[in-house]
Amino acid sequence: MVYQPAxxxxxxxxxxxxxxWRGALTHxxxxxxxxxxxxxxxxxxxxxxLMAIFAPxxxxxxxxxxxxxxxxxxxxxxxxxxxxxxxxIFSQLVWGAQQSLLVAVLAGLFATVISVLIGVAAAYIGGTxxxxxGVFTDVFLVLPALPLMIVIASYxxxxxxxxxxxxxxxxxxxxxxxxxxAQALTLRNREFLESARVRGxxxxxxxxxxxxxxxxxxxxxxxxxxxVYAVLTAAALQFxxxxxxxxxxxxxxxxxxxxxxxxxxxxxxxxxAPGLCIALLGAAFALLNYAFDEMGNPAxxxxxxxxxxxxxxx
Amino acid sequence: xxxxxxxxxxxxxxxxxxxxxxAVDDVDLTIYPREIVALVGESGSGKSTVARLLAKVYQPxxxxxLYRGQPVTSxxxxxxxxxxxxxxxxxxxxxxxxxxxxxxxxxxxRALTLHRRLRGGKRRKEAEQVLGSVGLQPADEFLRKYPYxxxxxxxxxxxxxxxxxxxxxxxxxxxxxxxxxVSIRIGILNLMDxxxxxxxLSFLYITHDIASARYIADRIMVMYxxxxxxxxxxxxxxxxxxxxxxxxxLSAVPDPLAPEIDESQxxxxxxxxVVDPGEGCRFRWRCPHRISECxxxxxxxxxxxxxxxxxxxxxxxxxxxxxxxARGVDEPDPGVLPADATFSEP
Amino acid sequence: MDVTSPILEVKNLTVEYSAETNSVLAVDRVxxxxxRHEFLGLVGESGCGKSTLxxxxAQLLSPPADVIDGEVVFNGRNLIHMRDTALxxxxxxELSVVMQSAMNALNPVLNIGAQMTDAMQAHERIxxxxxxxxxxxxxxxxxxxxxxxxxxxxxxSGGMRQRAMVAMALVFTPxxxxxxxxxxxxxxxxxxxxxxxxxxxxxxxxFAVIFVTHDMSLVGRFSDRLAIMYAGQIVEQAATRDLxxxxxxxxxxxxxxxxPSIYGPKQKLQGIPGRPPDLRFPPGGCRFHPRCxxxxxxxxxEEPGEYAPGGDDLVRCFLYAREEVEHSKLHTVR
Numbered sequence: 001m002v003y004q005p006a007x008x009x010x011x012x013x014x015x016x017x018x019x020x021w022r023g024a025l026t027h028x029x030x031x032x033x034x035x036x037x038x039x040x041x042x043x044x045x046x047x048x049x050l051m052a053i054f055a056p057x058x059x060x061x062x063x064x065x066x067x068x069x070x071x072x073x074x075x076x077x078x079x080x081x082x083x084x085x086x087x088x089i090f091s092q093l094v095w096g097a098q099q100s101l102l103v104a105v106l107a108g109l110f111a112t113v114i115s116v117l118i119g120v121a122a123a124y125i126g127g128t129x130x131x132x133x134g135v136f137t138d139v140f141l142v143l144p145a146l147p148l149m150i151v152i153a154s155y156x157x158x159x160x161x162x163x164x165x166x167x168x169x170x171x172x173x174x175x176x177x178x179x180x181x182a183q184a185l186t187l188r189n190r191e192f193l194e195s196a197r198v199r200g201x202x203x204x205x206x207x208x209x210x211x212x213x214x215x216x217x218x219x220x221x222x223x224x225x226x227x228v229y230a231v232l233t234a235a236a237l238q239f240x241x242x243x244x245x246x247x248x249x250x251x252x253x254x255x256x257x258x259x260x261x262x263x264x265x266x267x268x269x270x271x272x273a274p275g276l277c278i279a280l281l282g283a284a285f286a287l288l289n290y291a292f293d294e295m296g297n298p299a300x301x302x303x304x305x306x307x308x309x310x311x312x313x314x
Numbered sequence: 315x316x317x318x319x320x321x322x323x324x325x326x327x328x329x330x331x332x333x334x335x336x337a338v339d340d341v342d343l344t345i346y347p348r349e350i351v352a353l354v355g356e357s358g359s360g361k362s363t364v365a366r367l368l369a370k371v372y373q374p375x376x377x378x379x380l381y382r383g384q385p386v387t388s389x390x391x392x393x394x395x396x397x398x399x400x401x402x403x404x405x406x407x408x409x410x411x412x413x414x415x416x417x418x419x420x421x422x423x424r425a426l427t428l429h430r431r432l433r434g435g436k437r438r439k440e441a442e443q444v445l446g447s448v449g450l451q452p453a454d455e456f457l458r459k460y461p462y463x464x465x466x467x468x469x470x471x472x473x474x475x476x477x478x479x480x481x482x483x484x485x486x487x488x489x490x491x492x493x494x495x496v497s498i499r500i501g502i503l504n505l506m507d508x509x510x511x512x513x514x515l516s517f518l519y520i521t522h523d524i525a526s527a528r529y530i531a532d533r534i535m536v537m538y539x540x541x542x543x544x545x546x547x548x549x550x551x552x553x554x555x556x557x558x559x560x561x562x563x564l565s566a567v568p569d570p571l572a573p574e575i576d577e578s579q580x581x582x583x584x585x586x587x588v589v590d591p592g593e594g595c596r597f598r599w600r601c602p603h604r605i606s607e608c609x610x611x612x613x614x615x616x617x618x619x620x621x622x623x624x625x626x627x628x629x630x631x632x633x634x635x636x637x638x639x640a641r642g643v644d645e646p647d648p649g650v651l652p653a654d655a656t657f658s659e660p
Numbered sequence: 661m662d663v664t665s666p667i668l669e670v671k672n673l674t675v676e677y678s679a680e681t682n683s684v685l686a687v688d689r690v691x692x693x694x695x696r697h698e699f700l701g702l703v704g705e706s707g708c709g710k711s712t713l714x715x716x717x718a719q720l721l722s723p724p725a726d727v728i729d730g731e732v733v734f735n736g737r738n739l740i741h742m743r744d745t746a747l748x749x750x751x752x753x754e755l756s757v758v759m760q761s762a763m764n765a766l767n768p769v770l771n772i773g774a775q776m777t778d779a780m781q782a783h784e785r786i787x788x789x790x791x792x793x794x795x796x797x798x799x800x801x802x803x804x805x806x807x808x809x810x811x812x813x814x815x816x817s818g819g820m821r822q823r824a825m826v827a828m829a830l831v832f833t834p835x836x837x838x839x840x841x842x843x844x845x846x847x848x849x850x851x852x853x854x855x856x857x858x859x860x861x862x863x864x865x866x867f868a869v870i871f872v873t874h875d876m877s878l879v880g881r882f883s884d885r886l887a888i889m890y891a892g893q894i895v896e897q898a899a900t901r902d903l904x905x906x907x908x909x910x911x912x913x914x915x916x917x918x919x920p921s922i923y924g925p926k927q928k929l930q931g932i933p934g935r936p937p938d939l940r941f942p943p944g945g946c947r948f949h950p951r952c953x954x955x956x957x958x959x960x961x962e963e964p965g966e967y968a969p970g971g972d973d974l975v976r977c978f979l980y981a982r983e984e985v986e987h988s989k990l991h992t993v994r
Contacts, residue, residue: 190410191406191410191411192410192412194403196413197371199421200394200425200480210413357847495705496915498935524922525921526920528920529929552922562849563848564922566849567922568848568878568880
């Protein structure tokens with residue numbers, strides 16, 4: 001009934017969308033190579049990943065071995081100096097990448113999975129289910145995240161990454177679920193879903209193979225957003241001493257640096273280096289997120305290239 | 315295929331609302347083999363809901379659907395799929411009826427897997443054959459294309475291809491041409507006509523465009539506010555419309571051949587009230603022939619000419635264009651316009 | 661101001677959508693003339709550039725679209741070189757635009773009355789009370805009960821919203837209104853009544869109209885002249901009556917045969933085979949040649965000019981190239 005001509009603008013702006021799950025990966029590849037933000041984010045992420053994987057090869061010393069003179073300044077043998085109890089800071093930094101990255105990826109992943117499940121279930125099943133899940137999501141959305149995290153984490157004090165991931169997932173999934181629900185709702189009445197139903201597909205097939213692939217950019221954005229949140233939150237919890245001090249991470253490094261007044265005893269790098277790494281890892285995820293946003297929304301791209309209305313005459 | 319007393323109400327408002335939108339009320343309909351039935355009405359008349367009820371996308375609130383005499387409302391699982399093999403649907407919006415992340419033939423291939431148990435090379439061969447039969451050639455090329463590479467008309471042909479791949483006897487076509495460009499609409503209508511002739515299919519052709527209904531349909535049903543107000547053989551209904559709503563619709567069709575009418579008294583085309591409408595004729599607020607009975611009694615379909623029924627309390631004489639006659643404007647009989655008034659190839 | 665001069669004169673207007681790979685000429689050397697009080701129907705299929713042309717006429721294009729050549733002379737002034745402030749002065753007061761989707765053009769959080777008074781007060785010193793009274797008057801003129809001054813856009817039906825849009829366009833009784841498919845989202849009955857209303861208002865106020873549509877039969881009844889657009893170019897221009905009686909360009913002919921009628925004998929129609937071209941890769945020669953039933957060799961190689969086989973009409977088709985010669989001879993003889 002509504003006649004809707006495709007404007008030329010749309011045709012020009014339309015970049016080939018991702019094609020199914022496999023296609024989405026190649027799409028990812030092309031995004032990364034074409035977009036500078038994505039490239040920087042990807043390089044940062046790659047550096048940290050390599051650092052985490054090859055920590056035993058890169059780190060010159062045992063991160064927990066108090067084998068050196070305490071509180072040394074940076075030198076060729078100790079690139080970032082030593083801690084107040086004589087451990088090599090650079091080795092700690094390299095090993096710390098493992099946990100920080102793991103927490104970011106796992107917490108991001110779990111939060112995304114829960115968001116997708118709850119958001120899509122609410123939107124697709126609808127009715128009472130939508131209402132119930134909506135209330136459930138809202139309750140989590142308004143939970144005061146920071147106090148809750150501190151309460152839970154201090155209850156399980158010292159039990160390490162698992163609890164931190166748990167705490168982060170609990171406090172972060174609800175926002176994504178709202179977004180998923182909203183987008184799934186706009187897609188719910190798209191005719192290709194009805195078309196699949198009339199074709200005789202079962203509901204699980206429709207959700208997994210018809211609905212979710214069309215939302216891949218949102219899912220990606222939720223994951224990256226949750227990962228940024230996880231990096232920063234994990235660091236914060238560990239910094240206030242709620243992590244496991246036995247496990248090496250950038251947050252616990254900050255915690256010890258702070259407790260030993262690193263800035264006052266001539267080893268500022270003890271605090272600066274892990275802080276910088278946290279910031280860079282967070283930035284890496286955030287840059288990828290922006291890049292995806294731009295790819296998905298041509299309007300953001302156009303603004304970068306051309307400004308305002310100007311009339312050229314030929 | 316047959317439907318009796320088909321009714322669908324949607325709840326409007328929140329979870330505890332008691333207000334109901336009467337999308338479809340008490341619709342009877344029959345589609346015979348090799349027949350094209352046109353279901354005509356404005357947006358909000360419930361015509362698309364009828365198609366979705368017949369396609370089992372929605373469950374009816376009341377009423378019964380029979381397919382070759384068998385009730386289909388209560389079918390479950392495997393039986394539903396068997397029903398879908400026989401009764402297929404084509405959607406209105408070619409821009410949203412194909413999943414953008416898959417090649418356009420995805421639905422067609424899935425349909426072949428689900429309903430014909432075909433795989434691999436056999437499936438591919440069959441798919442090419444179906445694509446060819448809806449005019450998408452070369453078929454191997456169209457197997458690979460993505461929706462964004464296609465025009466609206468081509469996308470709509472994929473919709474027909476998916477439906478055909480199931481091996482149906484009836485296709486419910488929900489406004490298949492309304493979003494297409496004028497120059498390619500006829501192509502899709504001709505395709506439907508072709509499929510009827512070649513494959514013996516039946517169609518329920520849903521549209522708001524009476525002219526296109528006349529072009530391909532045998533019978534026509536006019537819907538207003540969820541109810542059928544007039545039904546009969548298409549030529550008879552168009553030449554002798556008896557329901558005031560049908561007359562209004564006909565007078566509004568943009569057509570350079572249409573008789574000149576007085577523009578000042580035109581119905582504004584406001585949509586009907588369908589939330590808890592209550593008893594009484596639903597067209598009465600817009601009706602120029604309203605009598606007191608219309609306020610209290612819902613009219614039922616009654617026969618006025620052979621096979622031709624209307625739901626109206628008033629006996630309106632043949633083809634009165636109320637505005638025209640009231641003003642005494644010369645009114646050419648639409649049936650006897652000179653033949654050269656249509657546009658023929660020079 | 662000269663009353664006999666055309667209100668709008670478009671010369672060689674060309675609009676380009678710049679893109680990284682293939683730039684698109686959405687409007688390609690379009691020339692038009694619109695007389696005062698004239699109702700011009702601009703007909704074309706989706707993607708033919710008709711909406712872009714409208715936007716270009718009202719100087720509402722935004723990047724990546726840009727006018728790269730040509731003139732739009734409105735009331736003797738070229739709008740292309742005009743500054744934004746001057747343009748703002750002309751828009752609404754002398755030239756207004758009615759968009760296809762009223763829902764997008766109206767502000768959803770303001771009621772109709774507030775939007776109308778805002779518009780009036782932005783361009784004119786007028787008291788709120790006066791503005792509101794005038795708003796009510798305008799609504800009545802387009803067939804809406806003035807009670808709806810207090811209604812919000814979502815409370816109105818589609819037809820009423822479009823009427824409200826027309827009322828807003830009439831606030832300053834402009835001399836030209838450009839309407840971009842204002843009726844295409846409406847049902848037939850609402851569509852016909854809105855068309856009739858526009859025509860009646862035009863008779864009353866005497867503004868000129870450019871009415872863009874994809875549906876030739878819709879404007880057939882109301883327009884004085886028709887311009888048929890295909891792939892960014894105007895392929896035929898003629899008086900509506902002449903064009904319906906004797907369409908010259910094969911595309912116009914095809915369009916006229918593309919829709920069935922509820923009158924006259926039933927006959928098999930063919931439509932136009934193929935699809936409109938992708939403007940990123942327009943076909944060489946005449947842009948219609950891949951779909952043309954009367955295609956000749958020359959159509960594939962060269963681009964046709966504009967020929968005037970019957971006086972005022974313009975046709976962009978080689979079929980009339982020869983007649984053009986005879987036609988110009990005729991002129992010299994006369």
